[in-house]
Amino acid sequence: MSKLFERHRAILEKAIDACQQRYSWTAYPESPSSKIHGKEIPAEGKAAFDNLLGKPFPLDMPGTNGQVGEEVSPFTEMPLGITYPKVDVDKLFEAAKAAQREWSAQDIEERVGVCLEMLDRLGQPDSLFVNAHATVHTAGQSFIMAFAGCGANALDRGLEALAYAYRAMKDVPATATWQRRFGAAAETRLEKRYRLVPRGTSVVITCATFPQWNGYPAILASLATGNPVIVKPHPKTTLPVALFVRTMREVLAANGHDPNLVTMAADIRNEPVTIDLLHHPDTAIIDFTGGPQFGQWIENNCPNALVYTETAGCNSVVIESSDDFLGMCNAIAHSLCQASAQMCTSVQNIFVPRDGIETNAGHKSFDDVCAELVAAVDRLISDPKQAAYLCGTLVDEGIFRTIDSLRSAAGVSVVRDSSPYAHPEFDQARTATPLMLRVEAANKALYGKEHFGPISFVISCDDADHALQRATEDVREHGAITSHVYSTDERFLDRAEQDYHGAGASLACNLTGMPINFAAAYSDFHVTGLNPAGNACLSDLAFVTSRFRIVQTKFPAVAKSG
């Protein structure tokens, strides 16, 4: 039995139990507080990050042929100056294939044990701090978000996928005895053995904003089931990927396995390698996180591989009524601000009846709702320190252009304008507060698609049913990852549930007092796969069961004596 598996067995068993009962649990520290970690480790993490700047990232990669890198910190607007191995794609695939043979021959516990060890290493405070700084200065998140959302929360999603992979593999017994008579013949007695075989090389394309959150589940699900993994980071957010790839390779090598089971194919925008990876004849599995257009292109144009996508959609809120008007507005405002609404769970479209709504604070007109949403946003970000915590920066400078063009688009009126907020630490930080636009429901050409960044629409509808109809139609056409409804009417809530579910979306009802963007590992099935926002769920059995196949051998049983 694998020593690593034994060492981490309790945490795997807890993860399996959490997946089955779907309660709240985390295996890793979410808080960067010095009360937990002391002063030294955080300082070392910062120093380790600083020490990476301005030089080639220390990472050996097969097929290296030069260096690439073009990351710019959204906080300083300065290039990080870090370069990564530029790889010959064919040589990378050769190395992956070569690594597969020994790895796929390992027993399940050895592979899963190594994966658990990777998570454990990545969950140590020293890793978490340098990972957080790297995420801050690439994805543009605030430190606290980078530490939790790209640390513990992402590791939990990885452990969750690993737990499913382990269970799916253990569902196949190693051996069986089979005996029966055919007609008048003597009894046939066979021994059978069943072997799990990986699909082949797995290509994992991570996104600019949360590369760990989708990356860990995909990588660990593929790796645990025997497949070598090539990670293709977004050119804007390569450093956090390079860090975890390095750690994974170290864990592999330290435990006697080929580090080329996890490799990285870095690129820059002007010389992309993605298509070469996707269409390589060895590519057997593709996991993609990114924009919906490219995601759907992959779904339709890569029949050579299993394809798992998580993209984006038009996340909506339908407001019918509320028994906690202030709480509701605060909750929605939090979603509009958090990570500058660059999360796949950020709300974009807020559907409100034109004649207003009934609330615990009396009737609120459409304008009252807009005003309170704006006030709630303003309250959240009036303190620059809090704004910096909550909003971070923009990962993509193109968002400024989107904001500029939308605020003067035909048919909109600006409910709240976007402007930079003064970051207390970084003068050059690429910041933008939420742009909120009022539009008529008929103007769906404008709001009926994802506008990436802190942009939202308050949409004037005939009534709550019209709001529901419009929101769920958008789900069908453009996808959704999260959907919210606020109502005190049980019948309306039932209808909303039916309609959202019918459109292939999950629904959150009347959430207040918590960050409503939060998707909980072990509990929330993230992405339904039933609408255009992606075809894969983090995590369910379907996310893992096709990553390996079963071959068997059968042979006559040797008769037992006596």
Add this chain to the structure above:
Amino acid sequence: MSKLFERHRAILEKAIDACQQRYSWTAYPESPSSKIHGKEIPAEGKAAFDNLLGKPFPLDMPGTNGQVGEEVSPFTEMPLGITYPKVDVDKLFEAAKAAQREWSAQDIEERVGVCLEMLDRLGQPDSLFVNAHATVHTAGQSFIMAFAGCGANALDRGLEALAYAYRAMKDVPATATWQRRFGAAAETRLEKRYRLVPRGTSVVITCATFPQWNGYPAILASLATGNPVIVKPHPKTTLPVALFVRTMREVLAANGHDPNLVTMAADIRNEPVTIDLLHHPDTAIIDFTGGPQFGQWIENNCPNALVYTETAGCNSVVIESSDDFLGMCNAIAHSLCQASAQMCTSVQNIFVPRDGIETNAGHKSFDDVCAELVAAVDRLISDPKQAAYLCGTLVDEGIFRTIDSLRSAAGVSVVRDSSPYAHPEFDQARTATPLMLRVEAANKALYGKEHFGPISFVISCDDADHALQRATEDVREHGAITSHVYSTDERFLDRAEQDYHGAGASLACNLTGMPINFAAAYSDFHVTGLNPAGNACLSDLAFVTSRFRIVQTKFPAVAKSG
């Protein structure tokens, strides 16, 4: 709780246990013997079949627009004269979609209970006898094969898939409670409910030879997980499908469900509807059994749907040595004869070292091996009654042309010629005994593809390693569903296992004394999905887990008092 589920719960639980331990078990009677069934039921089954001939099949179908049918009995060469509803494809899909809503809202036990009831009804002797006669006079099987192979054996594969579907669905809990603190806020406590949502309309394309064996698993896996199913039978073998579709519709209706959850789109070769079904915008799942070319076309050209295929390949035997020469030759000969080698598990390519092999009966030259294989075939079919039992007829008259062209192909020498055998009951029976051809290993253009029907090649190789190399190369290029090796050398067996597994094929070693074509439900994972002979396995978790998705609703928990 569903009454039907309760009624059949024990059999489902037994099936789950059998899948997990993979022993031999059947839930249905395999033998048509009058010792079991008496005289009356078999006679009624025959009468029921006779009564179907020469008239429209009694089956209501939505969107009916005329009648089609062109089946000809391979035993009598007479048209059956049965017609089936010709359907308007769009109307059929509309009806399927309409049926889905109510069905998908049922709880898991109700859906699985209805599916178990279907299997139970199809497994009753009255159904089994009429099904066997219908299979005889379409697929061309002998009665005994039709009764078992298209009766109990197929129902077992259906029950096996249903057992996996049930487990996969039950893996998702119905509800959960989730609570945690975010920062300094009060504890958040949420209730969550999880709902399984079907993918959408499932199109099941059955083959001419064994429509039930692949059909039942696909239909039941889709139906149990909430999807309506449209079955597209092969124009040569529509009647057995019409029979089970009728039974399934009766069971649905009798239990208060919409019979349009299972419909049939019959066609004839000159007016095929398959492409219309595959590319219909509502098609969400495709299960295909048939030829490898069309199967691979579907895999590459239907990104609109999940695609599960079982096609065919070059099933091989590698002979290195034997400690039971006669038993080995008998076993291989049985595969060459059974169902006129029209099974997906029939052997085609027999690789033998040019210098012969060592056996328990001394050294056997290549010619000795050929001679004993021929003798074994001749022994099996010398008695016309036994030949009829074992070989049945040819489902496709085109096989005669293949035989004619191959026996005079360049580079072959005829080891055993094919000729009709005299069927003891049907003068016009379309019969052909095995054609066995000797070829050199270099002549792979000839044997390196599937030749459907009683055609086999004894392939002269440099040595056993060359045989293994050639056989496994064919697996990679052309696929394989079964593979056999005979050897007394443990090291060679190990190598063969490594090489076949490496090529993505399962392996049977030294099987004798049993029909080696037999693939056992609950025990043999049928089709690996790792080579060109298909991408789907009957049955594993991967066969079922993607047929449904998960949506969820979360909402604040009502605080409990005290």
